[in-house]
Amino acid sequence: MKEVKVEVIGPEPPCMRCQAAKKAVEKAAERLKQSEIKVEIQKANVMSKEIVGKYGVLVSPAIAINNTVKIMGRVPSEGEIEKLIRETAK
Amino acid sequence: MDEKTVRNIRTAILLLFVFTVIGLLIYSRVMAYSLAPTMKPADFHGLAIWEIPIAYLIDYFSHGWICLLFAFVAAGLVYEFVPKEAITKYMGSGKIAGYGLALGMAPFLTVCSCTMVPLFAGVLFAGAGIGPAITFLLMAPAANILSILLTGELISWELAGVRIIVSVVVALTAGIIISKTPWGKAVEKEHQLNVPAGQASVEVVKPPLDERLWASLKFAAYLAKQILPFFLVGLIAVGYVEAYLPQDIVGTYLTGVTGVLLASVIGGPLYTPTLVEIVLGRGMYELGMSKGALLSWLMGQPYDVANALAVSRIAKWKVVLTYMFIAWAGSVIFGLLYGFLSGSL
Numbered sequence: 514m515k516e517v518k519v520e521v522i523g524p525e526p527p528c529m530r531c532q533a534a535k536k537a538v539e540k541a542a543e544r545l546k547q548s549e550i551k552v553e554i555q556k557a558n559v560m561s562k563e564i565v566g567k568y569g570v571l572v573s574p575a576i577a578i579n580n581t582v583k584i585m586g587r588v589p590s591e592g593e594i595e596k597l598i599r600e601t602a603k
Numbered sequence: 604m605d606e607k608t609v610r611n612i613r614t615a616i617l618l619l620f621v622f623t624v625i626g627l628l629i630y631s632r633v634m635a636y637s638l639a640p641t642m643k644p645a646d647f648h649g650l651a652i653w654e655i656p657i658a659y660l661i662d663y664f665s666h667g668w669i670c671l672l673f674a675f676v677a678a679g680l681v682y683e684f685v686p687k688e689a690i691t692k693y694m695g696s697g698k699i700a701g702y703g704l705a706l707g708m709a710p711f712l713t714v715c716s717c718t719m720v721p722l723f724a725g726v727l728f729a730g731a732g733i734g735p736a737i738t739f740l741l742m743a744p745a746a747n748i749l750s751i752l753l754t755g756e757l758i759s760w761e762l763a764g765v766r767i768i769v770s771v772v773v774a775l776t777a778g779i780i781i782s783k784t785p786w787g788k789a790v791e792k793e794h795q796l797n798v799p800a801g802q803a804s805v806e807v808v809k810p811p812l813d814e815r816l817w818a819s820l821k822f823a824a825y826l827a828k829q830i831l832p833f834f835l836v837g838l839i840a841v842g843y844v845e846a847y848l849p850q851d852i853v854g855t856y857l858t859g860v861t862g863v864l865l866a867s868v869i870g871g872p873l874y875t876p877t878l879v880e881i882v883l884g885r886g887m888y889e890l891g892m893s894k895g896a897l898l899s900w901l902m903g904q905p906y907d908v909a910n911a912l913a914v915s916r917i918a919k920w921k922v923v924l925t926y927m928f929i930a931w932a933g934s935v936i937f938g939l940l941y942g943f944l945s946g947s948l
Contacts, residue, residue, distance in 0.1 A: 524720065530825070560720070562728055562794075569692075570690055570728075570729045572722065580804050582804060583807065584807065585688070586682075593814075
């Protein structure tokens with residue numbers, strides 16, 4: 514069983530597009546359960562100093578997989594996220 | 604069919620759609636076909652109360668749909684294809700780069716209001732300083748691509764151009780002034796991170812072209828869904844304003860120096876990020892508002908209250924009040940100047 518950490522980075526309170534991004538990640542995680550990949554989803558605040566310190570200025574919604582920002586400023590499809598997580602888990 | 608062929612076909616269909624939309628706009632230009640409502644205040648006389656919004660909406664949409672479709676598609680495409688990584692990479696790298704990026708990128712990035720305040724915070728934390736952060740914040744709503752396109756189509760391209768120039772000047776001035784004030788410096792110091800912002804961990808993936816095109820159209824639809832309901836309500840209101848507001852009231856109060864002052868004060872609270880101010884401004888202009896007053900009406904947006912509240916959670920109220928004051932003063936000064944230069948004060 515492999516573990517992958519996915520951070521969904523958006524403003525707090527979350528905006529509509531960030532919620533859409535989070536939903537896509539949740540769906541992808543659900544699908545990946547069968548392939549022995551455990552996805553840990555975290556919600557991160559784009560307006561916090563930790564996140565800016567870690568990643569720099571981001572355009573929200575952003576998605577980081579295992580501490581690397583892969584998606585910025587758009588809502589990806591669940592299929593795309595699934596592919597990205599699989600690649601990372603390899 | 605293999606995946607590649609499917610992708611190519613999808614890309615072709617989407618590109619065809621995009622070029623059709625652009626083509627429609629060019630065609631309407633070539634045929635000198637007005638995309639703005641053509642009804643004049645006098646046309647409303649004799650209509651029943653319930654007929655006014657219907658007549659105005661029909662008049663608007665029979666012309667305006669091309670313009671709206673183009674504006675939303677263009678905003679979606681620009682937002683998707685603008686290199687967002689440039690912000691991440693260079694925003695923390697220095698004052699001049701910071702100001703340049705803030706002015707250059709803000710109009711393209713912030714058609715969606717939920718990105719604006721987070722970016723303001725990010726820019727501030729990353730060490731570009733409060734100046735570029737404020738410039739970004741003011742530039743974004745004042746000259747974003749949707750409002751410029753609509754100002755150009757509905758009112759005039761001259762005014763759209765003036766709006767861009769004035770936005771740049773005001774946003775830059777406000778940024779520079781605030782970065783020199785003691786309270787601006789205090790905010791900057793409080794929020795600056797001691798460690799350099801980490802950039803090694805950003806590797807944005809680019810999906811294939813067909814997916815990006817589809818995503819940009821989806822974003823265009825999202826924008827339309829957000830904005831159009833308000834826009835419709837605004838149009839109905841404008842219909843009534845044109846029908847019932849006597850021309851001599853507008854002619855008396857919304858011209859000259861008083862007109863500029865009054866327009867700058869009314870324009871601010873009216874501002875919603877929904878383009879209503881453009882339609883309403885056009886309505887008032889039809890009724891005799893001067894060009895100078897129209898400009899300060901449109902420039903009233905930066906002191907929008909909802910944004911100010913969000914910003915005040917990060918920066919101090921003093922900073923918010925300073926930039927609001929500078930934005931207001933800018934709208935008055937440039938309203939007067941433009942009115943004077945264009946001979947319509």
